[in-house]
Amino acid sequence: MTSQTxxxxxxxxxxxHSTLLVICVVAxxxxxxxxxxxxxxxPAIMAKTQTILPHPFQWHNYLDVFRNxxxxxxxxxxxxxxxxxxxxxxxxxxSAVAAYGFARLRFRGRNALxxxxxxxxxxxxPVTMVSLFSLFRWLGDHTGxxxxxxxxxxxxxxxxxxxxxxxxxxxxxxxxxxELSESARIDGCSEFGIFWRIIMPLxxxxxxxxxxxxxxxxxxxxxxxxxxxxxxxxFTLVLxxxxxxxxxxxxxxxxxxxxxVLVILPALLLFFLAQKSFIEGIATTGMKG
Amino acid sequence: xxxxxxxxxxxxxxxxxxxxxxxxSLYYSFCxxxxxxxxxxxxLQNYRLLFRDPVFWKVLINTAIYAAMALPLGLIAALGxxxxxxxxxxxxxxxxxxxxxxxxxxxxxxxxxxxxLFNAKLGLINVVLRAVGFVNTPGWLTDVHWxxxxxxxxxxxxxxxxxxxxxxGLQDVPRELYEAASIDGATxxxxxxxxxLPMISPIIFFNLVxxxxxxxxxxVLPFIMTQGGPARSTYFYTMYLYDxxxxxxxxxxxxxxxxxxLLIVLAxxxxxxxxxxxxxxxxxx
Numbered sequence: 001m002t003s004q005t006x007x008x009x010x011x012x013x014x015x016x017h018s019t020l021l022v023i024c025v026v027a028x029x030x031x032x033x034x035x036x037x038x039x040x041x042x043p044a045i046m047a048k049t050q051t052i053l054p055h056p057f058q059w060h061n062y063l064d065v066f067r068n069x070x071x072x073x074x075x076x077x078x079x080x081x082x083x084x085x086x087x088x089x090x091x092x093x094x095s096a097v098a099a100y101g102f103a104r105l106r107f108r109g110r111n112a113l114x115x116x117x118x119x120x121x122x123x124x125x126p127v128t129m130v131s132l133f134s135l136f137r138w139l140g141d142h143t144g145x146x147x148x149x150x151x152x153x154x155x156x157x158x159x160x161x162x163x164x165x166x167x168x169x170x171x172x173x174x175x176x177x178x179e180l181s182e183s184a185r186i187d188g189c190s191e192f193g194i195f196w197r198i199i200m201p202l203x204x205x206x207x208x209x210x211x212x213x214x215x216x217x218x219x220x221x222x223x224x225x226x227x228x229x230x231x232x233x234x235f236t237l238v239l240x241x242x243x244x245x246x247x248x249x250x251x252x253x254x255x256x257x258x259x260x261v262l263v264i265l266p267a268l269l270l271f272f273l274a275q276k277s278f279i280e281g282i283a284t285t286g287m288k289g
Numbered sequence: 290x291x292x293x294x295x296x297x298x299x300x301x302x303x304x305x306x307x308x309x310x311x312x313x314s315l316y317y318s319f320c321x322x323x324x325x326x327x328x329x330x331x332x333l334q335n336y337r338l339l340f341r342d343p344v345f346w347k348v349l350i351n352t353a354i355y356a357a358m359a360l361p362l363g364l365i366a367a368l369g370x371x372x373x374x375x376x377x378x379x380x381x382x383x384x385x386x387x388x389x390x391x392x393x394x395x396x397x398x399x400x401x402x403x404x405x406l407f408n409a410k411l412g413l414i415n416v417v418l419r420a421v422g423f424v425n426t427p428g429w430l431t432d433v434h435w436x437x438x439x440x441x442x443x444x445x446x447x448x449x450x451x452x453x454x455x456x457x458g459l460q461d462v463p464r465e466l467y468e469a470a471s472i473d474g475a476t477x478x479x480x481x482x483x484x485x486l487p488m489i490s491p492i493i494f495f496n497l498v499x500x501x502x503x504x505x506x507x508x509v510l511p512f513i514m515t516q517g518g519p520a521r522s523t524y525f526y527t528m529y530l531y532d533x534x535x536x537x538x539x540x541x542x543x544x545x546x547x548x549x550x551l552l553i554v555l556a557x558x559x560x561x562x563x564x565x566x567x568x569x570x571x572x573x574x
Contacts, residue, residue: 016376024387033413034402050416094298101295110292120307124506124554126527126547130534131310160302191291220395222509238397242513245401253405260398267393282450283457
């Protein structure tokens, strides 16, 4: 052993690596166990001694999840996707419009409104939960179409911008050089034209991050669907998962884990496809201070 | 005018889905309101009943205990991990990815996974504990004393977001500061205490406020995993509020609870902001 290998810096590196390894194992084991359980047979789960890997691998657990008479995961996936497509499109477009106003235009009251907008992010959902429920009930009585028990309460509000997305997009829009807008203005381009033809195409990475976060928040939302949806045919995937667990839980852990893997998979796939923008987007949220 | 035109979608939404609901919720909190009949003004009755309601105090104390455990534990663990991830060693992007992954898991799926891990008889945690020699392994989620700590422990699993925000802050600390401190003979520990912590204190403050708001609203995991049990040991504020609104149809009462919750959040945030004058350092001020 040379003196180099015994130096404090070297020992420090070893200590850092081992600590990080332990943390990563703890973070990863739950994923591994879920996947392993999802491929086991029922007797294997109930056995006194559990094996680390499934033996035999029971791949048809995943088919059984879809064929289960207590659940309708295909329909629930479709429901979630419908809400997600409508909601993501709406919040990305409407948040971009508002963010443009906050980032690129000067007018009286702008800063005050911006602060009001940021502070709405702090509002606990329970404060508006009951009133929103009454509002959608009232809309149902006065617009000639049902709102409660439909997807509308889950996606219509998203077409009016959401504070977090407006904030993220504003942070991006203010970095775009003003000369671009100025020369377009001289060429006679309207304000909306500048927004739509110059700022939006330049902001594709930021728009992608917003769309990504919006998709995940819709995909993960539990309380919204719990409050507004009533019949199992309308459930979203996470609400359906909970419904399935309350009916089949306690014994069919292999099926419950297979269903959970299916719920988690899209989020993980999206993350691996767009890892860089993900991390940067989250890092931006801490930069307000 | 053009500015207002661009803001109008958000402004309409703000009035329809935030401001008017807030005002209505304040009004309902003074009413008897069951949804089936129009609200009936009763003055402070809901608030008076609330402060005499033993379940209200129970959920308030449970939520306070949960926040007092989960919030410091989460912040310290996240900051510690971020500091490790900020070291100049190999493999950091892999470590970072694995630490971040759990925060992507939808709360409902996370609940399923941990129900299984915490399972008294077959769960991995007790299987491992028995394998290393523990005899009386706790029932975790079915044990009055262990259900709350179990929820706190699993909350640490999902702090990847906070880690990433801390890490971004750490990477912004100018290297010259560390070099200057090293030249002055500061050890690694003293550099962390006198350079790193003051420099990222605005981000600690940000995560603290976000954490206060989040932990006071804890709902999905206990709702799915314990339904508040056993013996209401994991019955939290938002769960009781939800039950009042949608199980007992006491909408006025639920809104009074929501307003008390909002006031608590505002008071704690103001307290954090007031205290931050002593410990948060903004660069250039």
